[in-house]
Amino acid sequence: MATKSLLYVERPNIFWSSCATRTINLMLESIGKMKKFKSTIDQAKALTIFIYAHHKTLSLMRKYTKKRDIIRPGVTRFASNFLTLQILYEKKDQLRIMSQSDEWEKLNPVKKTVKGVQATATLVKPNFSNDVALCLRVFEPLVKVLRMVDGDIKPSMAFIYGEIKKAKKDTMVALGNVDKSGTIYNSIIGLIDVKTKDRLDCPLHKAAYFLNPYYSYNDPSIFESEEVMDGFISATETFYHGDYDKQNQVLNNDVHKFKDQVGHFSKMVALAGCKDFEFSPAKWWGNYGTQVPTLQKMAIRILYLTSSASGCERNWSFFEGVTF
Structure with missing residues (x-):
């Protein structure tokens, strides 16, 4: 920011823009910390950590999901969480069957640990899949924008402002009857506007x-x-x-x-x-x-401008690994 101010003195005809990938990720992280969604995300994290921490649970999970992993890397940490939620919801029936199988019951002493008991409770909890579905509906509009600004298919400056406005409308539709008073929606829009101000509304x-x-x-x-x-x-x-x-x-x-x-x-x-x-x-x-x-x-x-610096950051990470 200090460099930007100095550059404006020498080159008053340049433009400055915050990295859209970074800014949208901050929006998603802020929304994910809301009480309505945080508990669901935390339960999903604890479940995946438990499954991947033990070779027996991991092998059993892959058997029931037909070798489909439930952890997938995304363009940002939160995007990775979103992809994990997607797979958990997609494979909810198979995972529930797994948690009630004889093979799962035989996972002693792993299953009887505190984390094992919590993981089992999460898998059999009736409302867990519904809560995951709500998270996906709420996060998906912004995740779509995140994918666009981080992609290499087309310059995104032409679309970033309009797609954030569209994401706000889609979020209201996603909440539907869940948020009759509009309290959650207003909180989400407030978080988006705070992160957008002076970053993606220049x-x-x-x-x-x-x-x-x-x-x-x-x-x-x-x-x-x-x-x-x-x-x-x-x-x-x-x-x-x-x-x-x-x-x-x-x-x-x-x-x-x-x-x-x-x-x-x-x-x-x-x-x-x-x-x-x-x-x-x-x-x-x-x-x-x-x-x-x-x-x-x-x-x-x-x-023709892009709106994200994430591609440059990936190149820097690659170049750091090059030795001479």
Whole structure:
């Protein structure tokens, strides 16, 4: 953060963005610490630790799950927990049968230890699978965003702001009748907003959201949002810092052609081409933004950005293992 401030003095036209993978993982960890979900996660952890700590329990588990492990690595520690919960829920019937089998009963003295008794209780507990299912429904919207920002399939800057907004809506649907008063939902949204503030809601993120027709052409109210428009204006002033003529061109001319779908933006093929989530916003601007070259340059540069540093961190970890 200190380096960022120093860089702004020398290069006022640069953008700074927090690592989206790190930020979303912090959101998930905070939600996972809520009383409603923490006990379920802790029980799942204790169960998996017990099973993997003894070769007999591990062998028995693999027999009943048809050699399917219940621990899988994810892009972050919490993503790994989520994948484990998924498998526990997927294999709940087989694991329950295992816990009631003669083979499990014969696991003495391992089964009679405190951890063994707790593991057995977890497996036979009627509400455990329901609690796991609720955790999965609540965490899945953000985990989807986590996978997107950590992937190498496409630049994610164009989608991060919009997908976090979508994740909030999906979380409300996931809670359904479980949270009739809305207390849990409001707590979750509060945690997401705290982690998002000044990290994933900067002018750069809002400008990318504004310029991505997948969102703005399918929901024109985005163009009327004061918060989003303020972010776009600020991003324009930074991108063309000190160049008033280009700022004027973008804000007083080019952006209106984009908003009003004038020229190439009005073509049926252009409108059809931005309805698929898998499309490339930057390439779309390369095709249809030629009549507004000043805005086109800014849009392409922003929409081609990634939003996560996790790929770099993996490379650093690899390079640390290289000896000369």
